[in-house]
Amino acid sequence: MEEDAKIYKLAKDYRIVRIKGNKCSLFFKNRQNQLLASLEGCSNTFTQINIASDKKLSEIEKAYLLSFVKAKKYTMSKEVAATLGVSVIKYLDGREEYFSERRFKRRVERGLDFARVYAADVSAHSLTIAPDSKDCFYDLTHANISKLVVSENATVNIDLRDNTFIESVVVGDKFSGTINLSRSSVESVFIGNNCHCHLTIADAKKCFNLQIADIYSGNLNVSNSCLYAFGLGYYSYADLILSNNIIKKGIEIGDSFRGNFYALNQNVDVFKVGDDCKGTVKVSAQGSETGVKKLIVGDDFSGVLNLSGDESLKVVEVGRKNGGRIDASLTPNLERMSVGKYFNGNVNLSSSAVQNIFVAYGASGCFDLTDSNRLGQVHATIDNHLIFNGISPVSTETADGSVYYRFASLVTRVSDIPFYQKNFH
DSSP states (O other): OOTTEEEEEETTTEEEEEETTOTTEEEEEETTOOEEEEEEOSTTEEOEEEEOTTOOOOHHHHHHHHHHHHHTTOEEOHHHHHHHTOEEEEETTSOEEEEOHHHHHHHHHHOOEEEEEEOOSOEEEEEEEOTTOEEEEEEOTTOEEEEEEEOTTOEEEEEOTTOSSOOEEEEOTTOEEEEEOTTOOOOEEEEOTTOEEEEEEESOSSOEEEEEOSSOEEEEEEESOEEEEEEEOSSOOOEEEEESOEESSOEEEOSSOOSEEEEESOBEEEEEEOSSOOSEEEEEOSSSSSSEEEEEEOSSOOSEEEOTTOSSOOEEEEOSSOOOEEEOTTOTTOOEEEEOTTOOSEEEOTTOOOOEEEEOTTOOOEEEOTTOTTOOEEEEETTOEEEOTTOOOSEEEEETTEEEEEOTTOOSOGGGOHHHHHHHO
C-alpha cells in the first residue's frame, strides 16, 4: 500500500483511504482501487459526499460506509445521511443515531424527547408523532409520507416545507409548537382543541381545507394559496393573517373570538364571525374583483371591525345586542348594511358608497354618514344618533318607534328595493 496513505479495510472488497496531511477527506474505493466516492468534512463531521461521476453506490456499499461512520463515531450532515439512505436523530447531549426506514418509523412512534430529527429515506403512508413528545424538531421536507398525525400533548416543531408527498396533517389536542407547510402539496389540515400553534402556509401547491378547533392560540399566516374553506372554533385568541388567497366556500370564525384576524385581499364570497366577538377583525381588499363580498357578524359583538378603505365589500350584516365599533368609511362598493336589535355601538360610514341602511328596533348607537353621497334610505330608531354632515334627507317619516330617512338617490318606491322587501315583509 502507499506509504503516504492510511488504509481502513471494509470487508475484503472495499476500503477507505486517507491521504496523510489531508484530514478533511476520505476516499472510498473498491478492490480494484477504483474511486467510488469521497467524504468531505473536518472535525469528525462529514458535510459532503461526492459520488464518482461514472459510479452509483449499491445498497451494500452504502451500508459499508455507514458502518465505518458509526464505528469511528463520526457524524454527518443531513445531506450525507440522505445520500446514504438513512434518517438522523440527534440528541441533546450531541449523540447521533442513524436509522433505516422501518427502524426510524418505529423509533418516532415510540416517542422522542429533546431531539432533532431528520427524515431522509422514509416512505410510508403515515407517520405518527407520539403523545407527550417534548422539545423535538422534525425536518420532514423529504419524507415520502401522505399523512402526518401529531398526537395529543406534543410539544414539537415541524418543517414540511416543499414536501410534495404530504396530503393530510392532523394535530391532536393540547399541541404546542410550530408547523410550516409552505409550498407543500397538503390538501387537509386539522388542528385540535386547546392548541398553541404557529402555523405557516405560503404558496401551497394544492387547494386545501383548513379547520381549527376550539381555544386556539398562537400565530397563523396563510398566503398566496387556495383553500376550500377556513373554519375556526370557539374562543380563539390567536393572531391570524390570511392574505392573497382564494377561498371557495367561505371563512367562518366561531363564537367568543378574542384575537386579531386580518383578511387581506381574500377572494371569498362570505365571511362569518360568530357571537360574542370581542376581538379585532380587519377586512381589506384593493380592487372590487378580489376580496370579501359579504360580512356577517353574530350577536353580542363588542370588538372592532375595521373595514375602512376596503374595495370589495357589498353587504354587511350585524346581529343583535351589539356594542362594538365598526369602521366602514371610504368603502367604494358597499351597498347595504343591516344592524340587529338593541345596537348601542358606533358605526362610521363616512365617505362610503352605502345605499341602504336598516337598523332594527331598540337601537341607540351612533352612525356617522358624513359625505355618504349615494345614500338612498336609512331605517333607524328614534334613539339612534345619526350624523348627516354633507348630505341631507329629502323626507323624514316616523312610525312605530322607527324613523325613515329618504335621500335624493332613492328609487321611486321603497317597495321596489329588494333589501327592504327582505327586511320589512
